[in-house]
Amino acid sequence: MAYFDEAELYSGFAAEMWAAYDEKGWDHAYYKAVILANGGPALDIGCGTGRLLRSYLQAGMDVDGVDISADMLAHCKRLAAEQGLRAPTLYHQPMQALDIPRRYTTIYIPCGSLACVMKRDEVRETLRRFHRHLEPDGELVFNLFIEEEQTAGKTFPSEWVGWSKADLPDGRKLQVDRRVMKADRIDQAVTEHRRYRIYDGEALVHEEIRTGGYRWYTHNEALWMLEATGFRVEKVNGDYKDEPFSEKHAGTMVIHARRV
Incomplete structure (x- = not known):
């Protein structure tokens, strides 16, 4: 893990x-x-x-x-x-x-x-x-x-799913997406990516991806x-x-x- x-x-x-x-x-x-x-x-x-x-x-x-x-x-x-x-x-x-x-x-x-x-x-x-x-x-x-990601039959990595949006103090907008990279049913653990995108109007000006995880x-x-x-x-x-x-x-x- x-x-x-x-x-x-x-x-x-x-x-x-x-x-x-x-x-x-x-x-x-x-x-x-x-x-x-x-x-x-x-x-x-x-x-x-x-x-x-x-x-x-x-x-x-x-x-x-x-x-x-x-x-x-x-x-x-x-x-x-x-x-x-x-x-x-x-x-x-x-x-x-x-x-x-x-x-x-x-x-x-x-x-x-x-x-x-x-x-x-x-x-x-x-x-x-x-x-x-x-x-x-x-x-x-x-x-x-109640964890559902461990369900048999799912394919990983999953598709990106919109998770949250926020208006930043400088007027730009933050879009956060999430996808599950792996769900280990034996170890009872999920690995996920979170993608942070910053928009200035319609223009994407910054993007970064971070890795996280959790147990169930x-x-x-x-x-x-x-x-x-x-x-x-x-x-x-x-x-x-x-x-x-x-x-x-x-x-x-x-x-x-x-x-x-």
Whole structure:
């Protein structure tokens, strides 16, 4: 399995894309309800440009953030200042090396970001570090996407598929496309390319392609990893709804676990 530079993948134009992308709809209310129910401070893992964090700060909530990308964090600080928010407390660290001085009642990981930790021993270490940064009985909540790329019969590399568009501060437009290069059903890992194209009007003025990847996990595999690293799994919901994860859910499973 080839590994990639996650910090590089989410720098430069990738950070520009997320800074312009402000859609909160699918998970904003869900994680907010968890944080409020637990009370106390929360930590946003892979906070990026503050898609959720800034909104929670605006609501008066006590939320810190951590991310591997310095560019993402710089955008988060800038956007928070533009919104008139207090300066967020942000840490520039990979989640698998999490080491900060505060403890939290809630740690949440949006966007399926745990799957970006590609090495299995590092996933276990990541969960152990989350455990250490939670208060006793603190809650870890995160989603894992239901992976379809591993389905037999698909041909790779896939075709390029439009993924996102963004208007840049200088007036140019950013188009992001994605294609799957390989889906390894044995190793449960996907390798993908992301293509960033910059347009000035109708003219293509810049193009770059970056390589990324992620792992997928089955329901039982995720629960075993949590139980092996000191957590008690409370529930697994489907598609950000307050209902048990089942075959009818086509998007994501959301796992709730507490520090034992």
